[in-house]
Every structure is written in C-alpha cells, then in structure tokens.
Amino acid sequence: xxxxxxxxxxxxxxxxxxxxxxxxxxxxxxxxxxxxxxxxxxxxxxxxxxxxxxxxxxxxxxxxxxxxxxxxxxxxxxxxxxxxxxxxxxxxxxxxxxxxxxxxxxxxxxxxxxxxxxxxxxxxxxxxxxxxxxxxxxxxxxxxxxxxxxxxxxxxxxxxxxxxxxxxxxxxxxxxxxxxxxxxxxxxxxxxxxxxxxxxxxxxxxxxxxxxxxxxxxxxxxxxxxxxxxxxxxxxxxxxxxxxxxxxxxxxxxxxxxxxxxxxxxxxxxxxxxxxxxxxxxxxxxxxxxxxxxxxxxxxxxxxxxxxxxxxxxxxxxxxxxxxxxxxxxxxxxxxxxxxxxxxxxxxxxxxxxxxxxxxxxxxxxxxxxxxxxxxxxxxxxxxxxxxxxxxxxxxxxxxxxxxxxxxxxxxxxxxxxxxxxxxxxxxxxxxxxxxxxxxxxxxxxxxxxxxxxxxxxxxxxxxxxxxxxxxxxxxxxxxxxxxxxxxxxxxxxxxxxxxxxxxxxxx
Amino acid sequence: xxxxxxxxxxxxxxxxxxxxxxxxxxxxxxxxxxxxxxxxxxxxxxxxxxxxxxxxxxxxxxxxxxxxxxxxxxxxxxxxxxxxxxxxxxxxxxxxxxxxxxxxxxxxxxxxxxxxxxxxxxxxxxxxxxxxxxxxxxxxxxxxxxxxxxxxxxxxxxxxxxxxxxxxxxxxxxxxxxxxxxxxxxxxxxxxxxxxxxxxxxxxxxxxxxxxxxxxxxxxxxxxxxxxxxxxxxxxxxxxxxxxxxxxxxxxxxxxxxxxxxxxxxxxxxxxxxxxxxxxxxxxxxxxxxxxxxxxxxxxxxxxxxxxxxxxxxxxxxxxxxxxxxxxxxxxxxxxxxxxxxxxxxxxxxxxxxxxxxxxxxxxxxxxxxxxxxxxxxxxxxxxxxxxxxxxxxxxxxxxxxxxxxxxxxxxxxxxxxxxxxxxxxxxxxxxxxxxxxxxxxxxxxxxxxxxxxxxxxxxxxxxxxxxxxxxxxxxxxxxxxxxxxxx
Numbered sequence: 002x003x004x005x006x007x008x009x010x011x012x013x014x015x016x017x018x019x020x021x022x023x024x025x026x027x028x029x030x031x032x033x034x035x036x037x038x039x040x041x042x043x044x045x046x047x048x049x050x051x052x053x054x055x056x057x058x059x060x061x062x063x064x065x066x067x068x069x070x071x072x073x074x075x076x077x078x079x080x081x082x083x084x085x086x087x088x089x090x091x092x093x094x095x096x097x098x099x100x101x102x103x104x105x106x107x108x109x110x111x112x113x114x115x116x117x118x119x120x121x122x123x124x125x126x127x128x129x130x131x132x133x134x135x136x137x138x139x140x141x142x143x144x145x146x147x148x149x150x151x152x153x154x155x156x157x158x159x160x161x162x163x164x165x166x167x168x169x170x171x172x173x174x175x176x177x178x179x180x181x182x183x184x185x186x187x188x189x190x191x192x193x194x195x196x197x198x199x200x201x202x203x204x205x206x207x208x209x210x211x212x213x214x215x216x217x218x219x220x221x222x223x224x225x226x227x228x229x230x231x232x233x234x235x236x237x238x239x240x241x242x243x244x245x246x247x248x249x250x251x252x253x254x255x256x257x258x259x260x261x262x263x264x265x266x267x268x269x270x271x272x273x274x275x276x277x278x279x280x281x282x283x284x285x286x287x288x289x290x291x292x293x294x295x296x297x298x299x300x301x302x303x304x305x306x307x308x309x310x311x312x313x314x315x316x317x318x319x320x321x322x323x324x325x326x327x328x329x330x331x332x333x334x335x336x337x338x339x340x341x342x343x344x345x346x347x348x349x350x351x352x353x354x355x356x357x358x359x360x361x362x363x364x365x366x367x368x369x370x371x372x373x374x375x376x377x378x379x380x381x382x383x384x385x386x387x388x389x390x391x392x393x394x395x396x397x398x399x400x401x402x403x404x405x406x407x408x409x410x411x412x413x414x415x416x417x418x419x420x421x422x423x424x425x426x427x428x429x430x431x432x433x434x435x436x437x438x439x440x441x442x443x444x445x446x447x448x449x450x451x452x453x454x455x456x457x458x459x460x461x462x463x464x465x466x467x468x469x470x471x472x473x474x475x476x477x478x479x480x481x482x483x484x485x486x487x488x489x490x491x492x493x494x495x496x497x498x499x500x501x502x503x504x505x506x507x508x509x
Numbered sequence: 510x511x512x513x514x515x516x517x518x519x520x521x522x523x524x525x526x527x528x529x530x531x532x533x534x535x536x537x538x539x540x541x542x543x544x545x546x547x548x549x550x551x552x553x554x555x556x557x558x559x560x561x562x563x564x565x566x567x568x569x570x571x572x573x574x575x576x577x578x579x580x581x582x583x584x585x586x587x588x589x590x591x592x593x594x595x596x597x598x599x600x601x602x603x604x605x606x607x608x609x610x611x612x613x614x615x616x617x618x619x620x621x622x623x624x625x626x627x628x629x630x631x632x633x634x635x636x637x638x639x640x641x642x643x644x645x646x647x648x649x650x651x652x653x654x655x656x657x658x659x660x661x662x663x664x665x666x667x668x669x670x671x672x673x674x675x676x677x678x679x680x681x682x683x684x685x686x687x688x689x690x691x692x693x694x695x696x697x698x699x700x701x702x703x704x705x706x707x708x709x710x711x712x713x714x715x716x717x718x719x720x721x722x723x724x725x726x727x728x729x730x731x732x733x734x735x736x737x738x739x740x741x742x743x744x745x746x747x748x749x750x751x752x753x754x755x756x757x758x759x760x761x762x763x764x765x766x767x768x769x770x771x772x773x774x775x776x777x778x779x780x781x782x783x784x785x786x787x788x789x790x791x792x793x794x795x796x797x798x799x800x801x802x803x804x805x806x807x808x809x810x811x812x813x814x815x816x817x818x819x820x821x822x823x824x825x826x827x828x829x830x831x832x833x834x835x836x837x838x839x840x841x842x843x844x845x846x847x848x849x850x851x852x853x854x855x856x857x858x859x860x861x862x863x864x865x866x867x868x869x870x871x872x873x874x875x876x877x878x879x880x881x882x883x884x885x886x887x888x889x890x891x892x893x894x895x896x897x898x899x900x901x902x903x904x905x906x907x908x909x910x911x912x913x914x915x916x917x918x919x920x921x922x923x924x925x926x927x928x929x930x931x932x933x934x935x936x937x938x939x940x941x942x943x944x945x946x947x948x949x950x951x952x953x954x955x956x957x958x959x960x961x962x963x964x965x966x967x968x969x970x971x972x973x974x975x976x977x978x979x980x981x982x983x984x985x986x987x988x989x990x991x992x993x994x995x996x997x
Contacts, residue, residue: 051750187610187612196885229581253556467983
C-alpha cells in the first residue's frame with residue numbers, strides 16, 4: 002500500500018514539476034540565456050510529463066489489485082460471520098437486506114480505501130512537498146503553504162466528515178429502506194392491485210423516493226458550501242503568494258505556477274471525501290456484525306436421543322414441552338395443526354434454536370455437540386432449492402450420492418428427471434421455479450433421505466403430494482429407514498405410530 | 510461515444526434544460542479561464558518590472574471568488590438536476606407493475622438503487638463535461654490562432670488524438686462493462702440464494718463450503734472488474750500522455766521562440782497557462798466516460814423494462830375456461846399437477862377482470878397489521894367483523910401474538926410473527942371480506958392441516974361469489990363439483 006501512496010503522490014508531484022519547470026523555462030527564456038541551459042529545462046518538462054502519467058497508471062493498477070484481493074476474503078468471512086449467528090438470519094425476513102450488505106458494503110468499504118484513504122495520503126504528501134519546495138525557494142511563502150496545508154489536509158477533512166457524513170448516512174439509510182420496499186412491491190404489487198391498496202403502496206413508495214431526493218439535495222448543498230470554502234482558500238494562497246513574493250523573476254514565476262497547480266491532488270481528493278459518508282457507513286456496518294464463537298465444543302458418537310421437557314423457542318418458550326426417548330428403529334410422529342409450532346420444533350431439534358429443558362444425544366446436550374450435522378439431518382417444510390442443477394442440489398446433502406438411485410426410486414422421481422431437458426444436470430431456476438410444489442417437496446425430501454445421518458427429521462414430508470403417492474412414499478420410508486431414528490413432524494398421514502401432539506401454550 | 514449520450518439527453522424533455530444551461534456555463538467558464546490567465550500573466554510581468562500590483566491583485570481576487578462561486582453553484586445545479594431525473598425515473602418504474610415483475614425482486618431493487626445512482630455521474634458530471642469539452646477547446650484554439658498560429662496549429666493537430674483514443678477504447682470497454690454488470694448481478698443473486706437457503710446448507714453442514722464458494726465467486730468478479738479497470742486506466746494513461754506531451758510541445762516551442770524574441774512574453778505566458786485547459790475538459794470527459802457507462806447501462810436496462818399498458822380491467826358476469834362457464838354462485842375446480850400452467854390461468858383472469866378476489870398460491874400481505882389487511886379493502890370494517898372473517902377462516906384472535914395489531918411484513922419467506930398457514934388463512938379471510946363477484950383460489954389448502962383445510966373449503970363453498978379453485982388436492986373435491994383437469 003505504501004508503494005501505491007508514493008506512486009500516487011509522485012504522479013501529482015510530476016504534474017507540479019511539469020508546470021513549475023515550464024514557468025522556469027519561460028521566464029529564463031525571456032532573459033535569453035544560452036540554449037544549453039534551456040535544453041535542460043526542456044528535457045525536464047518532458048520527463049515530468051511522461052513520469053506523471055506512468056506513475057499514475059502503475060499506482061492505479063497496484064492499488065486496485067491489492068484492494069480487490071482483499072474483497073473476496075472479506076466477503077466469505079462476512080458470510081461465515083452472518084451464518085454463525087443463524088438466529089438473526091432465520092428470524093429476520095430481510096434476507097434481501099443482508100444480501101445488499103454483503104455485496105455492497107464490502108465493495109464500499111474497499112472503495113473507501115481506494116478513493117478516500119489513498120488520495121488523502123497523496124494529498125498530504127503532495128501538499129507537504131509543495132510546502133518544502135516553497136521553503137526552498139522563499140521561506141516566507143512557505144508560511145502561506147503551511148497554513149494551507151493545515152487547513153486543507155487536516156482541519157477541513159474532519160469538518161467534512163462530521164457535517165457531510167451525517168447527510169450521506171441519511172441518504173444511505175433511506176436508500177436501503179427503498180430497496181426493501183421495491184423488493185416487496187415486486188412480489189406483492191399484483192395482489193395490492195387486486196385488493197385495491199396499490200395506491201397506498203405507491204404513495205408510500207413515492208414518499209420514500211421524495212425523501213431520498215430531499216436528503217440528496219441537502220447533502221449536495223453542504224457539498225457546495227465546502228467547495229466554495231476550499232476554492233477560496235486555494236485562491237487566497239495564490240493571492241498571498243503574489244503579494245509577498247520577491248525577486249528574482251525566475252522564482253516569482255515558479256512560485257506562482259506552484260500555487261496554480263499544487264492543489265490538484267487536493268481538488269481530486271475532496272469530491273471523494275464528500276461522498277465518503279456512504280462508504281464509511283458501510284465499513285462501520287460491517288464491523289458491527291459480531292464474531293460468534295461456537296459453543297459447540299464436543300464431538301460425540303451416536304447414541305439415544307432424549308428430550309426432557311424440551312421447548313425450543315425464538316424469543317420465549319411458548320410451546321408445550323415434549324418428552325421422548327428414541328433409538329435406532331424408532332419412529333416418532335410429532336403431530337400439530339398449522340401454527341402449532343411444527344417448524345419451530347424442527348428447527349429446534351436440528352440445532353438452530355435455543356431451547357428450554359433438555360435435548361441430548363448420547364447424553365450430551367445438542368447445543369454443545371460439534372458434529373451435530375453428522376448425527377442429525379432432515380428436511381424443512383420450506384426447504385430451499387438452489388438456483389443450480391438438480392445434481393448440485395442433491396450433492397449438498399451427500400457428495401458421494403452413493404444411494405441416489407435407490408432414493409429416486411423410493412420417491413418416484415425417475416420419471417420427472419427423465420422428462421427434464423438435461424436430466425439431473427438440469428438447472429432448476431431461481432428459487433426452484435419451474436418445479437411444482439410437489440416436485441420441490443420430493444427433491445427436498447430426496448436430499449434428506451440420501452444423507453447418512455442416524456437421526457432424520459422430516460418436517461411435513463408429504464405435503465403437496467397426491468394421496469396415493471403420499472401413501473406409497475410413507476410406506477417405503479418407514480420400511481427402508483428402519484435402521485434410523487425417524488422424527489416426522491406433520492399434520493397428516495403416518496397414522497398408527499407413536500405420537501406426541503404439538504401445541505402452542507395459550508397465553509392468558 | 511459522443512453521439513449517443515447527447516441524443517438520449519435531448520430526447521428526455523426534463524433533461525433538455527441541462528444541455529442549454531451547460532452550454533451557457535461552458536462559455537462563462539472559458540471566459541473566466543481566459544481573463545484569469547490574462548491577469549496572472551499581467552501580474553507576473555508587473556512583479557518582474559517592480560510595478561504596483563494592488564489593482565491587479567484585487568481584480569484577481571474578485572475573479573477567483575466569482576470562479577469558486579460559479580463552479581460550485583453550477584456543479585450543485587447539475588447534481589440536483591441529476592437527482593431530479595433519477596427520482597422521476599424511480600417513480601416511473603415503481604408505478605409500473607409490469608416492470609416490477611419483469612425481473613427478480615433483488616435485480617429490480619438493485620437496478621433502482623445502485624444502478625440508478627450511477628446516473629448521478631452520467632447526468633450530473635459526464636454530460637456537462639462533454640459540453641465543456643466542445644466549447645472550451647474550440648474557443649481557446651480560436652484565441653490561440655489569433656495570437657500565435659504555431660501553438661494553435663499544435664493544438665489542432667494534437668486535439669483529435671484524444672477523442673480518437675477515446676472512441677477506440679470506448680468500443681472495447683462496452684463489452685467488458687456489460688460483462689461486469691452480468692457478474693455483479695450473478696454475484697448478487699448467488700448471495701441471495703446462499704442466504705435464503707442457508708438453513709438447508711447448515712442442516713447438512715455445508716455452510717463452510719459455501720463461504721469458500723463465495724470467495725471463489727468474488728475472485729471471479731474481481732478478475733472481471735480488473736479487466737474493465739485496466740482498459741480504463743490504460744486509456745486514461747494514453748489520453749494523459751497525449752495531453753501532457755502536447756502541452757510540453759507547446760511550452761518548448763513557445764520557450765524557444767521567446768529566445769529568438771519572435772514571440773511576446775505576455776502572449777507566451779498566457780498560452781502556457783491556458784494550454785492544459787485545452788486538453789483538460791476532454792480528458793475529464795473521457796475519464797468520466799468510463800464511470801458514466803454504468804449510467805448508460807442502467808438507463809438501457811430501464812428502457813428495456815416493459816411499458817405500462819393502460820388496459821382497463823372490466824367487470825364480468827361470468828368466468829369461462831375451455832368453454833366451461835361459471836356464473837356468480839357457481840363453482841369450478843381446475844385440478845392438475847403444478848407446473849401444468851394453473852397459476853397462469855389465474856393470472857389471466859386477475860389481469861382481465863376487476864370484480865375478482867384473488868388468493869395466490871403464495872399470498873403476500875400488505876405490510877402493516879392484521880387489521881390493516883381488512884381496513885385497506887373496506888375502511889369502515891369493524892374489529893368485530895374482522896374477527897368474524899378470521900374465525901370463519903379458522904383463525905382466532907388469541908392465536909395471533911398481538912391480536913389484530915400483530916404486524917406482518919410483506920414478501921416474507923421463512924419466519925415472521927405469523928406462520929405460513931396463518932398468512933394463508935388471513936389471505937383467504939381477506940378475499941371473502943372483499944365480497945367480489947368471483948373468488949379465484951390458487952391451492953387454498955396448501956400448508957394447512959386437514960381440520961383447517963376442511964374448514965377453509967366449507968367457507969369458500971358457502972360464500973356467495975362465483976368460485977374457481979385451482980388445486981392438485983383431490984381430497985377437497987365433492988361429487989357434484991364441476992371439475993376440469995388441466996395439463997396432460
């Protein structure tokens with residue numbers, strides 16, 4: 002990074018050198034010296050001209066490459082951190098916002114390095130060098146430059162951060178609210194239209210659009226005020242230089258040209274600094290995502306799964322406690338109507354949620370088991386079909402796919418797959434679009450059934466299937482998975498097996 | 510490179526004023542530059558000759574103040590204009606349901622926020638700079654010609670190099686920018702997919718693998734971005750080299766002629782001060798061109814969105830499907846596997862007729878409370894009536910966490926304060942409360958247990974509207990129902 006700072010500063014200094022030596026050249030020329038002296042100046046002018054462009058090019062390549070290398074790492078680290086704390090992710094339905102955070106904020110915080118930190122350092126170096134040059138020529142003029150340096154490189158940037166930063170933050174917040182709104186409108190507009198509230202929906206949306214506009218205009222006028230201030234300071238340097246400069250003529254010309262070009266770096270940096278509020282905001286938001294250390298410390302071999310007054314919960318326990326003790330070959334049906342906490346129970350046993358009471362495998366509490374995914378697998382009621390091939394979707398559960406044919410038979414998926422354009426390689430569109438509810442259900446179920454975990458949790462496995470097919474699959478699952486612990490969470494089917502009822506505690 | 514943005518600019522009525530104001534401003538700006546150069550060279554000469562400079566300094570101070578105010582005000586004005594254009598485009602798209610549905614939710618919201626923000630650079634900076642880059646160099650070259658023909662000649666010979674380079678490079682970047690956009694939206698959808706499906710990944714212990722995969726995708730994206738940037742950096746290197754070498758050429762020629770005494774000192778100073786300003790606006794426009802391509806890209810995407818059609822929905826006395834017609838009070842069941850186009854049938858009805866209440870397969874309720882869902886249809890409706898509607902659909906107030914005040918966020922996928930089954934029940938109650946002539950119910954019993962399903966079907970059968978039920982569930986059929994099989 003230091004390399005980048007130096008290259009970048011040398012690019013601007015070459016620019017300053019170009020103009021100052023040009024001034025020197027012309028003033029010298031007006032005294033008509035020997036051509037040889039002039040040639041030196043001519044060569045210098047050319048040298049500065051070329052070195053400036055080359056330095057800037059190399060600096061840009063180096064700094065961007067370095068920053069981008071960091072990008073990828075930061076993203077995956079972020080994903081790890083976000084998913085290490087699944088509670089928030091599961092609970093918030095704002096997946097869209099998280100996506101925006103990961104993609105945008107990462108880029109922005111890196112942009113902050115590129116567009117604010119790097120040119121900031123460049124400005125600092127350039128202004129210092131100019132002050133040094135002024136000191137070498139005429140110390141008196143260096144005082145003017147010293148003051149300009151303090152103002153432009155130190156004082157005003159901190160003022161900018163405070164005043165414009167807030168403005169930019171407001172724009173940012175409104176925009177992310179707007180992105181959410183658009184996402185939800187895209188999904189729900191037709192329904193809103195059908196039920197006659199699309200106008201309210203639009204009014205809210207337009208209101209947000211207006212608020213963004215107002216916030217942006219406020220931000221812009223603050224930017225304008227600072228711009229005027231900065232330009233006035235720069236003009237003052239020139240005027241003070243002119244008023245205080247003394248002969249010889251060559252120095253006069255050089256100092257005046259210095260004050261004409263010495264602020265190029267600062268002028269290039271400030272617009273970025275103005276817009277840095279958004280970038281900084283992003284950078285800070287990323288820091289807020291906590292690093293979660295897992296409590297899951299202990300590995301354990303398979304053993305009896307035992308629930309003792311087990312109550313999984315989101316905010317506070319509100320399900321009736323359940324009790325069971327199951328070994329290989331046991332099947333338990335947890336039966337409940339809609340809203341009775343089926344999904345909560347499934348997520349609880351799969352280790353996503355905290356719980357009251359106790360749930361142990363081989364006498365170790367589930368929340369402490371490190372290798373839980375080796376022991377418990379299953380399918381959720383709303384399992385996700387990834388936007389990739391069918392095969393990749395299945396491989397998530399079992400990369401070897403050793404028993405896939407058997408499971409496809411069991412679920413009668415063979416015909417479905419053979420009808421697909423590329424068989425198992427067929428891309429199943431976004432959110433599994435292009436598949437029917439029943440097909441999604443069966444693929445989801447297949448994914449759970451090809452897994453080798455000894456304990457299988459199936460949340461509403463047969464929903465959306467036609468009754469005959471459902472019955473056939475039910476029989477086959479019970480037959481084929483006799484060597485496992487099966488916990489089936491459902492509202493229908495699977496009768497004649499040990500059952501517990503799921504119920505929500507009614508608050509009084 | 511030059512033709513296209515200007516045409517776009519002149520097409521949009523709201524942005525035409527941007528063109529004229531920028532044109533006007535570019536002349537003022539050039540005048541300020543020339544007067545400034547004049548004053549500075551006068552100053553240098555005055556200092557060299559030990560003359561009184563007070564008046565010149567005051568003039569220069571006034572000019573600089575005017576320059577800062579002018580520049581800041583003009584830039585502020587164009588930026589505000591860009592903000593206004595952006596807002597207008599947003600309002601246009603957000604009011605157009607066809608456009609909203611034509612892309613994935615993440616893609617459309619990305620386009621309207623991040624995509625449209627690149628218009629700030631395009632309208633706010635690139636277009637004005639483009640106009641400056643015509644006016645300033647032309648005016649300066651004419652001035653040079655009047656005073657020093659050789660410098661004017663150098664400028665005229667070197668100037669075309671810059672747009673030529675720009676044109677060449679622009680052609681190559683266009684493809685690369687398109688690609689960058691593609692990877693960006695792939696990356697964004699990939700993240701969305703990973704995060705949405707993260708529970709599934711975690712069940713099978715795959716979330717760590719996914720983090721690695723995300724890193725790989727990110728690296729791929731970086732490679733693409735670097736490709737675009739390298740072209741962009743290289744092009745600005747070329748432009749800058751061309752500009753600096755031209756300035757150096759002029760400076761050296763002026764300097765050498767000064768030695769001969771064949772050029773006036775003041776003229777040569779003015780030329781030296783103004784020479785970079787000939788190339789500066791073109792260089793600036795060229796460097797902004799790369800930033801503004803994002804802007805044109807999103808404008809293009811916006812133009813590709815389907816237009817709003819003004820087709821008016823009508824009232825109907827009957828709904829018919831494949832020759833079978835039902836009137837108010839009658840019932841029709843369309844049965845078949847999903848994927849057989851059942852949902853499209855429903856959408857066709859919904860888009861055509863206004864006196865329909867639609868229960869989609871995945872209902873999305875309005876953001877707000879449960880009460881709001883009903884108040885939005887009928888502002889007069891009482892809490893008691895709402896409770897009755899909900900009860901008919903099998904939902905008692907006590908089952909909701911905060912009663913009628915329980916909040917719902919629309920577009921929710923996995924978990925919210927209400928479960929999937931509860932949302933469906935509310936949607937069904939809402940459809941009945943609408944008292945439309947027809948109800949179209951798409952898989953009304955999905956995610957419901959058998960008790961709730963029976964209750965829902967009883968409710969739908971007994972209400973007075975005509976009813977079209979689209980389902981795969983044979984168990985809800987009764988012997989006297991009109992049934993049509995959909996698909997093969």
